[in-house]
Amino acid sequence: MPRSAPARAPITSPAAATVFTTVLTEGPVSRVDVARRTGLSSAAVTKAARPFIEAGYLEELASEGRTGPGAGRPANPLAIRPDREYFVGVKITGDDLIGVVTDLRADVRASAHHALTSHDVDHVVRALADLVGELLAGATPDGTSNLRERAYCLGVAVSGDVDRASGVVRYSPFLGWRDVSLAELLDEATGLTTTLENDVKALTVAEQWFGEGVGASSFALVTVGTGIGSALVVNGDLVRGAHGVAGEIGHVPVADGGPPCHCGGRGCVEAIASTEAILLRAREVSGEPGLTMDDAVTRARGGDEPLREVFAAAGHAIGLGLAALVNLFGPERVVVSGEGVATYDLFEDQIRRTFAVQAFGSAARCGLVIRPLPFEEWARGAAAVAIQSLFVAESV
Amino acid sequence: MPRSAPARAPITSPAAATVFTTVLTEGPVSRVDVARRTGLSSAAVTKAARPFIEAGYLEELASEGRTGPGAGRPANPLAIRPDREYFVGVKITGDDLIGVVTDLRADVRASAHHALTSHDVDHVVRALADLVGELLAGATPDGTSNLRERAYCLGVAVSGDVDRASGVVRYSPFLGWRDVSLAELLDEATGLTTTLENDVKALTVAEQWFGEGVGASSFALVTVGTGIGSALVVNGDLVRGAHGVAGEIGHVPVADGGPPCHCGGRGCVEAIASTEAILLRAREVSGEPGLTMDDAVTRARGGDEPLREVFAAAGHAIGLGLAALVNLFGPERVVVSGEGVATYDLFEDQIRRTFAVQAFGSAARCGLVIRPLPFEEWARGAAAVAIQSLFVAESV
């Protein structure tokens, strides 16, 4: 049973959504410019923009004088008013909740953490409601009103199989949940309209609308850490997979006869490049079963060749996985990100080298962005999903 | 400069296209049924269907009496009239032209070959025009009129980088062509409206509309032979790749440190499982540099273990590539096909075994169809593209 999203922002037609998202993602743009970019008539843009301006979501900036021969009437750029509405995003991990408040542009305005002492559904729901209460306690950043009065939407990101439309966590290994109607429970507990999404997909939405993915019709996001996952956007749509599985770059086989993986396969990217796999191998190589990840990283940075090799092998596996992804999809851009922020320097070179060798033809021209990922970013992704729910309540 | 398609079939609105394609791909369906499946109102279906019936593209079948308590007015199923229009499809290979005439359902009604003695553009254009003339010389299969009077569209399939919208062959290694405006040349030479497409993509369209892909929102087609290629359909759209590259399953790296590939990489699927790679390896294994493919196949079938191993290794590589594809985008179905028809028995088992092991979770539930591919099928794919051009001239 799909739940309905609030309709405060006057989105009444496809054109309205198009105009609004264009201004949202492509910064201040004049009406004619929006028309040119979207293929709408300028009359349609004028009509669609008006209700947004009246509702305070968009504003008209002062026209910038322009120079040059035969310059005509200067444009009045339309701009988002980011403080018109705030959004709450929460990422649920196995150990804690990370929450943020963002504005309409998904810029983080406040954040807070909460430890989880149990995976019991009720406990998590209560903890999450508390966290939201805490986040919305103060006044708005611009000081003009109370935060709670201008926040209506909550986005929640969970790893696992999540059905966004119905707001149900189908299966979450980390939490040990099956078929939990989390969105419904949170609607009630928080008073906000909740949108649920898989964590990697949430991150991808944030990237697609407010990050590297802006303007790219197709791109991929890869996260490296405890697990290795990815999400793909093709023709502006997230690939969801017929059976709910998609973007499992972690289980792309890249080393024939390589180490066994949890999934039952062998030589999967994850079996070589996940945090766990790296640590396992590092202990093997160093002969110290008690070696910690921190130590391994320090020593590798210090020049310990065998350990450097372990990290390089992980980078190589990731590079091979990326090549597979890019050769199959040909995305315009790929963002590699992940929790293992601290160790990126040990990976990056090898990822790029392997990718450059194995990417086919002009596929290699795809922009490869490798970037550490602050943990809060996951929560921001959740907020981005909430923002998105404002426009595309039905179509997604 | 996109060229326009003819507008004989009265496709005037999205609804018209929806209704027509529904009847085309899902057999005889009543109007109410079309409405239910597409989400249109039944009134809209009635309106959209009328012009097609008047133009002879659709017909109303006699209502089948129905039984049961409280049965109402019986439905009048709408059906395609396949003989209303014929289409020509031609596949250009390095050595010859293969052409077919199909009806609206993409069923082959006639076929013909033509050897190519040169890759000179003019020569190919002339040969193709001759072939088309030959194909359209006779009367229609139903004997009521001349073929040429009921064929307006030509579809042409070429391997390489093809820009369908502009009808230009950007780069075709087999033919040694760069930036050839083939569609324009063929429009003139044949008098038909030509649509150009990459060969694998053409085959995929045929499969999507008239084959295994019917009803699947996402699926993939993989061809194995001289080269190894694939094409993906996501949300009903062919994935084209930002830089024109997509579906290069042949260059997915599956054997780390494996044999070098033309593309500069190592251990690509194609470097292990292409016809050429298999032959190379078979010669190595048997110690006979003059071994032919036919001999290798015969001996492997006869139980020659080392040679059987070579084919199994190829199947294994293909299985790994399929697992990569399926784990990344989770299609509903995958069709594996290709020129190497004769040798499928030596591959199939191993492909399935490896795929089953490496496919992640429920991704393994995707339907894997492995099927020989008559050579004519490529030409049929080209015809399917021509048929498709009738409806979606603009949107693709």
Place this chain on the structure above:
DNA sequence: ATAAATTCTTGACGAAGTTAATTAATACTG
């Protein structure tokens, strides 16, 4: 026959966006 069920058709209506004309605001020109 009459009622109930289901399909198909019709015409009025409404939503959304286009075209074309109009108004607005600027820079260049003599």
Place this chain on the structure above:
DNA sequence: CAGTATTAATTAACTTCGTCAAGAATTTAT
């Protein structure tokens, strides 16, 4: 400094598409 060219935004009439609601058509069951 008026006049002209140029580009931006708005307005109003019109087109197009599809829905809605009512009704006609055609069957089975009572």
